[in-house]
Amino acid sequence: MAKPPLSMKPTGWFQVAWSDEIGVGDVHPMKYFDQEMIAWRSESGDLTVMNAYCEHLGAHLGYGGTVQGEVLQCPFHGWQWNQQGRNVCIPYEDRPNRGRRIKTYPVVERNESVYIWHDINSRDPFFEAPDIFADFGDDRSAADYFPQQRLFRQGLQMHPQYVLENGVDFAHFKYVHNTPIVPVFTRHDFDGPVSYVDFTITFEGDDGQKIEDINSGVEAINGGLGIAVTKSWGMIDNRTISAITPVDESTSDVRFMVYIGRPAGPSATRDPARAEAKAHEFGAEVIRQFSQDIHIWAHQRYSDPPALASSELEGFTAIRRWAMKFYPDGRGGSAAELAATDSR
Known part of the structure; x- marks a missing residue:
């Protein structure tokens, strides 16, 4: 892949694990944003994500570090670090080292996922x-859906912004996903750091359909560049989460999750095993379609500026301008592109 002129260290919430990967007492090593990190869960269930190296002599806490109640103990000399990254115990000294601290990250568990807040300027x-x-x-909840189905692809040469730009790319649906009709976008709201995109779409029928005849669509919520959630209506009841997290200066990890709604009525209770099997089939198909996009993104060159058709100009201009909110180092696009969007 040609390296994009986009920073691989954008600001925002990014997924680094699934919650069920990190049980009580577990220490989970990982690498994101060119940093070795760990996630660990205390005996009370609190989750901490921090940089991986002990500030004493540099041992990697993800390889042999142990949870001791509410603190993490280094495997090398037994130094203990709390959930704020502060040293609270040196077992062979009378007092801890109060001058050193391991960097920790704001963390939230949501959507059965672990998200960290990343910002190179350490803003809240x-x-x-x-x-x-x-x-x-x-008013729908996880209880109304079958268990989450997942896709995990590691170390792909792609940028999170590719995935977000897909959300305004109406033309690709027909050629990548073989939809019978090009969707029509009914909402583009890029005013805040969380953006909203709605569009009318169907995956069934033939080329003779008119968009006015379609009674199904998708609502999408983009939480910065790292997380997008969707809700489908008028078709198979499904919700999806896509999460793209930079690993280093050229690769990202991709996680994709889908929930399929539980059917209502007597047929669902009569044969629950069949209903669950059908849900698994539907979920696998949604994952297959997302994998079609991944195949494109992983070999894509970031066009800057892009050669847009006139009908594409509004959507792509809006989303690229919105994406600039998340590059505090200024590496979110060319000066020419910024000048062009600012003058519109």
Whole structure:
């Protein structure tokens, strides 16, 4: 992949694990944003994400570090670090080292996922990670859906912004996903750090359909560049979460999750095993379609500026301008592109 002229260290919420990967007492090593990190869960269930190296002599706490109640103990010399990254015990000294601290990250568990807040300037979070159920305001919850189905692809040469730009790319649906009709976008709201995109779409029928005849669509909520959640209506009841997290200067990890709604009525209770099997099939198909997009993104060159058709100009201009909110180092696009969007 040609390296994009976009920073791989944007600001926002990014997924680093699933919650069920980190049980009580577990220490989970990982690498994101060019940093070795760990996630660990205390005996009370609190989750901490911090940089991985002990400030004493540099041992990696993810390899042999142990949870001791509410603190993490280094495997090398037994130094203990609390959930704020502060040293609270040196077992062979009378007092801890109060001058050294391991960097910790704001963390939230939502959507069965672990999200951290990343910002190269260490600013506090200025928006919430989206919730796949609460943020659509329809009183639905995880209890109304079958268990989450997942896709995890590691170390792909792609940038999180590619995925977000897909949300305004109406033309790709017909050619990547073989939809019978090009969707029509009914909402583009890029005023805040959380953006909203709605569009009318169907995956069934033939080329003779008119968009006026379609009674189905998708609502999407984008929580910065790292997390997008969708709700489908008028078709198979499903909700999805896509989460793209930079690993280093050229690769990202991709996580994708789908929930399929539980059917209502007597047929669902009569044969629950069949209903669950059908849900698994539907979920696998949604994941397959997302994988089609991944195949494109992982080999894509970031066009800057892009050669847009006139009908694409409004959507792509809006989302690229919105994306600039998340690059505090200024590496979110060319000066020419910024000047062009600012003059519109």
